Amino acid sequence: MNILDTLRNNVFLLGSASGLVLLGLWSLVPSNKVDPVQEKRILQFITENSLELSKTTSATTTVIVPDMPQNFVVSVEPGDTLADILQEKKISKKQSLLIIQALSKYVSPKKIRVNEKISLLIKGNADGTSELLRLSVAKDKRSQVEVIKNKDGYYQAKLLEKELKQLTECVTVPIKGSLFADAAKKKVPYAVIRQLIAAYSYDVDFQRDIKAGDSFSVYFERSVDPDTGEEHISNLLYANLKIKGKNRPVYSFETENGVGFYYADAQSVKKQFMSTPINGARISSGYGPRLHPIHGYTRFHRGLDFAAPKGTPVIAAADGVVTRSSWYGDYGHYIEIQHAGGYSTVYAHLNGYAKHIHPGVRVAQGRTIGYVGTTGSSTGPHLHFELKKNGAQINPKTKSLHNSTNKLAGNDLSKFQKVRREIDEKVNASVKSTKL
Ligand SMILES: [Zn+2]
Incomplete structure (x- = not known):
């Protein structure tokens, strides 16, 4: 039986064999009989089977066999540092330093997370020390970093990107019940809907403006891992939220x-x-016939109510400075923010406040300031929202408040027009093909 067969048999024994038994069998292989070609094959074999082998290695059972390159997959435990892990594998301090230095080019060793898998290819020396031949660790879902020992004995890091398959899709969704349920029926990823809501949150009141019978189209790209089919990123490229028959595409x-x-x-x-x-993504009560009786701005109700589950993030409607964040009678937990131009906004019946929200704190538009609740005089979880001008409530739906802050010009404008034409063509082609 040659060495490779011995290894194979041992690997297949894994179900019942403990790590020590396996490593013990390995040590029976006389190292002087390993020729370079075979060593290369063994190396490859070990690498290919590294996941199975990893089950047998843990911090307490490390046995490093001289002259036999072994692959260890170490799962990072709380409190572990990379230096600890390397030391445990009998890598000298000097080598560890060089390895960590090389790795730092792409991944901060301090940022390696608990449960992260680090793969180490290690060769034992006759004197009991060991040498690291290769270390690999995931940088993120799409790439991993490999640190390899080169001929001069120095370590070099390289970044390996995973090739993802890019797909684009165009889907039209009629709104019948809730935005999410309708989108899910058409297999539109959650991330795409979140981006759609964020894009329209400035203009659209997701509680009152959308009714059953409206619709939306989304054109988006998705990156798919060809090995696992796992989806990594879904980018919304275009959306058209059609309200009362009126198109309003965004690019x-x-x-x-x-x-x-x-x-x-x-x-x-x-x-x-x-x-x-x-966070409009959490308005789950549905539209049309299932719409809850949520107050609009009237002579008697000088604000807008947004029904949403308790704990839904409440965000600053505009840049400003917090002037109050405390209990305020019937309003319950209450936040008021002062904005430019004599405006202020009020957020009431909150369940609680976001971290670091205190009077005097400057907040950016879209920042989470608190959470939906039903405190004070309230019948169920909702946000009571008011807009004031010089201290007096005004209708938040006042059109002049919703002027765009920025229009593309010059070079950006011509580039945008080109992008827009390309997207329009693709969307039109897709609409035609689905109608056939
Ligand atoms: Zn209200």
């Missing part, structure tokens, strides 16, 4: 300031105030 576009959504006329979707000052 994803990248400028120096990052990726944002723009209307067809190149106006940013961003406005001074948001129309839905809670």
Whole structure:
């Protein structure tokens, strides 16, 4: 029986064999009989079977066999440092330092998480010390870093990117009940709906503006891992939320300031105030016939109510400074924020406040400031939202408040128009093909 067969048999014994037994059998292999070609094959074999082998190695049973490269997969435990792990595998301090230095180019050793798997290919020396030939650790879902010992004895790190399959899809969803249930029926990823809601939150009041019979289309790209079929990123490229028969498409576009959504006329979707000052993704009560009787702004109710589950994040409708964050009678837990131009916004019946929200704190639009609750004089979990001008409540739906803050110009504008045309063509082609 040759060495490779011995290894194979041992690996197949794994179900019943303990790590020590397996490593014990390995040590029976006389090291002087390993020729370079065979060593290479063994190395490859070990690498390919590293996951099975990993079951047999743990911090307490490390046996490093001289001259036999072994692959260990170590699961990081709380409190472990990479230096500890290397030391435990009998790697010298000097080597460890070089390894950590090389790795730091891509991954901070301090950022290696608990339960993260680190794969180590180690060769034992006759004097009881050992040598690291290769270390690999995931950087993120799409890439891993490999640290390899080169001929000069130095360590070099390289980044290995996983090739993901890019797919684009266009889906139209009629709204019948809740946005989420309807989207799920058409297999639109959750991440895509979240991006759609974020893009329209400035303009659309997700509690009152959408009714059964409205619809939306989304054109998005997804990156799929060809090995596992696992989906990594879903990017919304275009959406069209059709309310009362009126189209209002938005396009994803990248400028120096990052990726944002723009209307067809190149106006940013961003406005001074948001129309839905809670995480709209959590408005789960549904639309149309199932809509709860939620108050709108009237002479007697000078605010807007948003029904949402207790704990739903409440976000700052605009940039500003917190002026109050405390109990306020019938309003329950209450936040007031002062904005530019003499405006302020009120958030009431909260379950609680977000961390670091105190009077005097500056908040950016969209930042979580508290959580939906039913404190004070309230009949169920909802956010009571008010907009004030110079201290007096005004209707938050006042159109002039929702002027765009930014329109693309110059080079950005011509690039945007090109992107828009391309997306329109793809969306139109897809709509035609689904109608056939
Ligand atoms: Zn109210």
